[in-house]
Amino acid sequence: MSKTLEYYFDFGSPAAYLAYTQLPALAADSGATALWRPMLLGGVFAATGNASPASVPAKGKYMFRDFARFAERYGVPFKFNPFFPINTLTLMRIATGLQLREDPRFADYCAVVFRAIWVDKQNMNDAPTVVGVLQASGLDAPALLALASEQTVKDQLKAATESAVARGVFGAPTFFVDDQMFWGQDRLDFVREALAK
């Protein structure tokens, strides 16, 4: 029986981006099905009392060096985004809406947003920039933004975030293999072991 790999993410997390770059290989190697779980990291922080490592200056400085080391190990592009932290509410609502509709553009959309923030250093806090990024990638920006303003979509992201917190999630990315939780893009080896069992 194929296992399920749940991936809780928010586009604003550089660690979630790094994990995302490894997710396809991780699922393929283990024959697992990846389940993407959009959540609002800001909501998780508010509910748990956790905070971005960047809230401690010395830690924030180190973390970006640490992420760069992992990017080098993984062989993936990674740039510090000068507009960090990014308010991802609308971006995560769009992901939620696409997933709710089982829209096949979900994967493309996620790839475009992760790349815009963590490779192309775009200011995704800025609405016109978001529209420009989506349009340039052939995505229908007005339709996606309309999706983000639907009440069912807003409610779904809120519920998904609350559900993540109820499961024990306090940061991003977080993985679940069955009921085992793994936090961080630096726990992929443990995730791999859990999938192999």
Place this chain on the structure above:
Amino acid sequence: MSKTLEYYFDFGSPAAYLAYTQLPALAADSGATALWRPMLLGGVFAATGNASPASVPAKGKYMFRDFARFAERYGVPFKFNPFFPINTLTLMRIATGLQLREDPRFADYCAVVFRAIWVDKQNMNDAPTVVGVLQASGLDAPALLALASEQTVKDQLKAATESAVARGVFGAPTFFVDDQMFWGQDRLDFVREALAK
């Protein structure tokens, strides 16, 4: 030329304990010289604004599961200490004093204290317990406690902690290989790579 591996630690950190169990092999495999750097983690937290992961309940709960996974991977004993957090001021002063005197009991003392806290679940907040643990290990408790109350020793631990912070340290354990900093017992593979270069 043999490289130097600097290990900043505080006995109260379970991650510092896990790293300590791997330190001899890490140094031996790479031919590096390990330099032990006692510091007061509470002082580091106060200076940097960082906090124990246990200050966020969901994170604290997860972290102990995470440490247990690493202990299993390393094949070393590890128990949750019910008296955590331990006030390590006196314990770290003794380590500092022994090191300052180039006392050969330094290594034994560190092993005894780490084991008392993270294997034997001793309440090392409690002075009579500390005396009992030291005596049971054949260490001269009164002499060690007298060392902890010497002004030069107190000053040295304070200076060492400030110096760690000045170098960018915000948590424990922290390693330096040349000027490269690595935080966490989960970065030993990166430390190993840096030592091999």
